[in-house]
Amino acid sequence: MRTAPRAPMSEKVVTRFAPSPTGYLHIGGARTALFNWLYARAKGGQLLLRIEDTDQARSTEGAILAILDGLRWLGLDWDGEPVYQLTRAERHREMAEQLLAEGKAYCCYASPEELQAMRERARAEGRAPGYDGTWRHRDPSEAPTGVEPAIRFKAPREGETVIEDRVQGRVVFANKDLDDLVILRSDGTPTYNLSVVVDDHDMGITHVIRGDDHLTNAARQTQIFKALGWDTPIYAHLPLIHGPDGAKLSKRHGALGVEAYRAMGYLPAALRNYLVRLGWSHGDAEIMSTEEMIRWFDLDAIGRSAARFDFVKLENLNGHYLRAMPDAEIVKRLEALLPELPDGAALAKRIGKEGWRKLERAMPGLKERAKTLVELLDNASFLFATRPLALDEQARKLLDGSGRDTLATLLPRLEVVEPWTQAGLETAIRAFADEAGLKLGKAAQPLRAALTGRPTSPGIFDVLEILGREESLARLRDQVHASKPA
């Protein structure tokens, strides 16, 4: 049922991502961008970027920067320079006047108050709250003086407008349900639906892939395309992403800017992988490289139902990508991430050059245990801690009972270990546990508590080696001495 209406195979694919810069790049926008990018790359086409900044009251320079930055971080590149819609207003106005001259649009002198009253009346009478077409029929000679008119599109009254959508299938709108929309405001600036049509045409866009909140716009835009004598692009309207509770995405769950995901310690590759599986699938494939995504991606495999955002699954994927990442690469990412963390500057100072070296050595043990970069950094904090270590509650418990005594007995055996290597330490500690008739854990846990201040950490022999002889023994002595009754 989902057939492509046009687009000969020879036609080069040109997609576009067209955010309005009224805020950050949110997660739904990020997925839309990803799908446009994948489709363009899959078909050897182009992805163009268009900033829809015609709402001058709400558009900001900061938002533009945030969106471009977000796209770059996600690893999505675009072709050519971004098109700023505002710079094309003159062209849009010309097209509106052309439609007016051709009798396909008309001047509307209704005031905002009149329109408001009209909507209320329609609602009260149970009719659609659209424009009633008053000025479509009135003679311009009746125009009130001193009022600049808006230009309205003369939408067809009869018949239907059909969208052959690559995702949604064939969608039919009765023309009587689509009113005469304003295409040029009374201040001479173009409105969204006109600008989009003109730009999509002028930019040579072949495929419009966007959220399905635009499905009704597709019908209106189709009418304008026809009135201008242009072919419509191929449409693909993606189902929306909902919050975990099935309701609209809000800031409380997923509707954060991508920079928030970056600050939470997610990796771009993981986020891409997570997002691509929201609404699209390739058999049972779950974890896939970007190359595979591009190779497999197609519009036909996009589902039609909305998906809920699931942080737990994102975390699982992120953990996967983290474990697969080379140690040095993770260190680099952590360094880049630090400035974005609340106490990042202080932490950076505390880590220092030596700390980064230790961190990389500890990385094999650390990356196995973290789902995000932030969590990894937190798990690594024992590396940079200063003596005497603060113990958390569970670590304290491990040292309260016999744990501290065990440490006291073990300490002299460690003091003579030479050289201070993982293998040597393991031999010594295992021998000690053996002789004392203890399971290894009975020795390892108090050690862990004293060395890291926590009940969990990377393997204890790794911890000892990376911390080094002096620091390790000092931390152990701190705890052994703390056992002496005051």
Add this chain to the structure above:
RNA sequence: GCCCCCUUCGUCUAAUGGUCAGGACGUCAGGUUUUCAACCUGAAAACAGGAGUUCGAUCCUCCUAGGGGGCGCCA
């Protein structure tokens, strides 16, 4: 209110006019183990409801319910 879209395990999804309805995350139970994680094994877990078409419907059609989107001189 009107128009449009959607509905398979808790979540993301696969598949098919005849299947034990598959996978992944999560959950639970084991295993491994110096902790945690990772890893391995196993388990529970879904075709929204009702009609119709058909020898046979999760799959096709219609209705209902539920969810979502849209109805601006916003984009």
